[in-house]
Every structure is written in C-alpha cells, then in structure tokens.
Amino acid sequence: MIVSGCGMPQHTPVSSGGFRIVSSSKTHSRRLIWNLRRYKITMTGTMEKSLSGVKLSVILFFVAVTVQVRGVHISSLVVPEVVLNGTEESIILDCDYNLDQGNALGLVVKWYFNGEVVYQWIHNKRPQALGFLKDKLNLDFKITDDDLTVHRALQVNNPTTELSGEYTCKVSTFDGEAIMKRLMIVYAPPKEWGAKIISKPQDGFVNVTCWADGVFPEPKLTIFYGAERGEKVLEDVMLSSWKVDGAYNVRVYRVFESKDLNYPTVFDCELKIPNTSFVSRNHTVYTGPAELKDTSSSSPMQIVRSGSSATLIALLLGFTITLN
Incomplete structure (x- = not known):
C-alpha cells in the first residue's frame, strides 16, 4: 500500500479505507507507525521521520489505500x-465464512454462549470445547471436507432448556475478523396448567386464576372473559412467578366481589411462550355464587403452531361443580 499524508487542523476526524488516525504525543506517534506497518501501509522516509518527532502535538493524516486489506x-x-x-x-450450529484471497494465516474460529467462550478451533489443530458446553459437543464432527472450514460448526448433543441464549461466532485471521450473533430458544411446555375459579359466597369474593407449572422460558398468561359478546382481556390482574429446577411456575389472578360478576361467565386462559409459536388455551365457567365453591379446568384445547404447520390437540374440556 502507498500512503500520502498532509497535516490537518486539530480534532478534525478523517477516515478512509476503514482507518481513523489520531496522534497527540510521541507514544501515539509510535503507535500510529506500528498500525500503519501492521496493515502493510508504506510510508516515505520523510513522513516516518516526521511522525517520530518528539515535538509533534496533533497530526491527522488522510490515508489513501491503493490495495484492499484482506479479511474475513x-x-x-x-x-x-x-x-x-x-x-x-x-x-x-453452523458459521459459514469466506476468507479474502484464501488467506488463512492465524485462522481461529470461536463460539460464544451469552458472551462466554464455549468453543475454539485453531486451524490445523483439534477443536476444544470450553466452559458451559464442555461435555455437550461432538468434537469429531466435520461440517465440510475443506481444510479451512472443516471445524467451523458445532454439533450439540441432547439440547435442553439451559442451552437457550445468544450464540456468537467469531472468525479471525491475522488480516481481520468477523462476528455474527443469533438467538436460540429451547422451550419446555408446561407440565401442568389450567384455569380455575374459587368462589366463597360467605365472604362475597370470587378468585379467577390462570396457572402453569414446569414451563420454560417464563410464559405470558392472559385471561379473557365474555365469550358470548366477544372476548375482552381481563385487566388489573396480579402476577406471581418463581423458578423450580430450571423451569417456571406462574400464577395470574384477579379477585372480584361476587356482586360485580354476571353469570354464567366464561373465562379463558391463554398461555404463550415468548420467542416461539407455542400458544395454548384453557377455560373455566363461573355459574354463580349460590351454587359454586370451586370450579376448575386443567384439560385445555391446545393449539401448538410450528412454522407454517399447525397441530390441534383436542383434549377433554370440563369443569367440576361442587354443591353446598
């Protein structure tokens, strides 16, 4: 590369070809010269001598690059x-990359999970599994027969919910590096879930609850009511959520005064798992305070969508009424 330079006013940012060069001391001048050499930029002897001077305060150079820097x-x-x-x-998990002009000097492929290194492959060496994925990777897996890309990918065995998170691939050589990120969710449907109504006529209150146990990641529960006249979202609900053995137990509920509820009233509970297409519904019916103590439904009609396909699992719908 050939570089031409000229002095410019202080604090004037100039960049070209991906470089921004600022020097304000002898130390910075040396660092500038080192960076120019690193990127194979050739300077005239006069230019290098000027940069090495102790009296240099602030110099900005316009860098004219005549040859494209090779990279990844x-x-x-x-x-x-x-x-x-x-x-x-x-x-x-596959990270497909190209090396400019086939330059593989210093080729290293690294994978990160939520910012932590979990895999490293140095060209012409055996790949390494690190940290969280140390016992979950097949290090003999080969995605291609090309010597420069053979170990670029991860084969993860028996993926479970703790593998949910952000994955980053970083490919670097002596000439440059490239980074790309993606999110993966390993989800678990609820082990049990349902909608229930607890009515206590003697106290004059009715509790409408939507609940789910053993689900991951933390789901969103929504209660709807008034199916006959069009559904409405039940507002002002209370939420409680806690984690047990890596999964979530969630409760969404609202307490009414009996006199404020018409009957019969249908309450629907909708469960959605974030960042997935999993949607499921459950319902229960309030039939009035004089008759009902506890009515619940935990056998929903479940709708699970995956991609463009939809699977409808119709299970027994029902509720139990206990008379006084």
Missing part, C-alpha cells in the same frame, strides 16, 4: 431459532 466475511450463521426440549438427539 461470515456469509451465514445458521442457529435453530426454536427447539422443543428433549426431542432432538443433536443440533447443528
């Missing part, structure tokens, strides 16, 4: 967006 480009990062917990023997 990630063409695609393939990470499954959604995985159902316990259903896959293994999954593949």
Whole structure:
C-alpha cells in the first residue's frame, strides 16, 4: 500500500479505507507507525521521520489505500431459532465464512454462549470445547471436507432448556475478523396448567386464576372473559412467578366481589411462550355464587403452531361443580 499524508487542523476526524488516525504525543506517534506497518501501509522516509518527532502535538493524516486489506466475511450463521426440549438427539450450529484471497494465516474460529467462550478451533489443530458446553459437543464432527472450514460448526448433543441464549461466532485471521450473533430458544411446555375459579359466597369474593407449572422460558398468561359478546382481556390482574429446577411456575389472578360478576361467565386462559409459536388455551365457567365453591379446568384445547404447520390437540374440556 502507498500512503500520502498532509497535516490537518486539530480534532478534525478523517477516515478512509476503514482507518481513523489520531496522534497527540510521541507514544501515539509510535503507535500510529506500528498500525500503519501492521496493515502493510508504506510510508516515505520523510513522513516516518516526521511522525517520530518528539515535538509533534496533533497530526491527522488522510490515508489513501491503493490495495484492499484482506479479511474475513461470515456469509451465514445458521442457529435453530426454536427447539422443543428433549426431542432432538443433536443440533447443528453452523458459521459459514469466506476468507479474502484464501488467506488463512492465524485462522481461529470461536463460539460464544451469552458472551462466554464455549468453543475454539485453531486451524490445523483439534477443536476444544470450553466452559458451559464442555461435555455437550461432538468434537469429531466435520461440517465440510475443506481444510479451512472443516471445524467451523458445532454439533450439540441432547439440547435442553439451559442451552437457550445468544450464540456468537467469531472468525479471525491475522488480516481481520468477523462476528455474527443469533438467538436460540429451547422451550419446555408446561407440565401442568389450567384455569380455575374459587368462589366463597360467605365472604362475597370470587378468585379467577390462570396457572402453569414446569414451563420454560417464563410464559405470558392472559385471561379473557365474555365469550358470548366477544372476548375482552381481563385487566388489573396480579402476577406471581418463581423458578423450580430450571423451569417456571406462574400464577395470574384477579379477585372480584361476587356482586360485580354476571353469570354464567366464561373465562379463558391463554398461555404463550415468548420467542416461539407455542400458544395454548384453557377455560373455566363461573355459574354463580349460590351454587359454586370451586370450579376448575386443567384439560385445555391446545393449539401448538410450528412454522407454517399447525397441530390441534383436542383434549377433554370440563369443569367440576361442587354443591353446598
């Protein structure tokens, strides 16, 4: 590369070809010269001598690059967006990249999980699994037969919910680096869930509750009411959520005064798992305070959508009424 330079006013930002050069001391001058050499930029002897001077205060140079710097480009990062917990023997996370002019000097591929290094492959060496994924990767897996990309991908065995998070691929050589990120969710449907009404005529209150146990990630529960005249979202609900063995137990509820409720009234509970297409519904019916103590439904009609397909699982719908 050939570089031409000229002095410019202080604090004037100038960049070209991806460089921004600022020097304000002898130390910065040396650092500037080192960076220019690093990127194979050639300077005239007069120019280098000037940069090395102790009296230099602030010098900005316009850098004219005549040869493109070689580097790395990630063409695609393939990470499954959604995985159902316990259903896959293994999954593949692939980081496809190109090296400009085939330059592989210093080639290193690293994978990160939520910012922590979990995999490293140095060209011509055996890949390493690190940290969180140390016992979950097949290090013999080869995504291609190309010596420069053979170990670019991860084969993760038996993916479970704790693998949900952000995955980052970083590819670097002596000439540059490239980074790309993707989010993956490994979700678990609720082990149990339902909608229930607890009525205590003697106290004059009715509790409408939507609940779910053993679900991951934390779901969104919404209560609807008034099916006959069009559904409305029940406002001013209370929410409680806690984690047990890596999964969530969630309760959404509202307490009414009996006199404020018409009957019969249908309450629907909708459960959604964020960042997935999982949607499920459950319902229960309030039939009036004089008759009802506790009515609940935990056998929903479940709608689970995956991609463009939809699976409808119709289960027994029902509720139990206990007379005084």
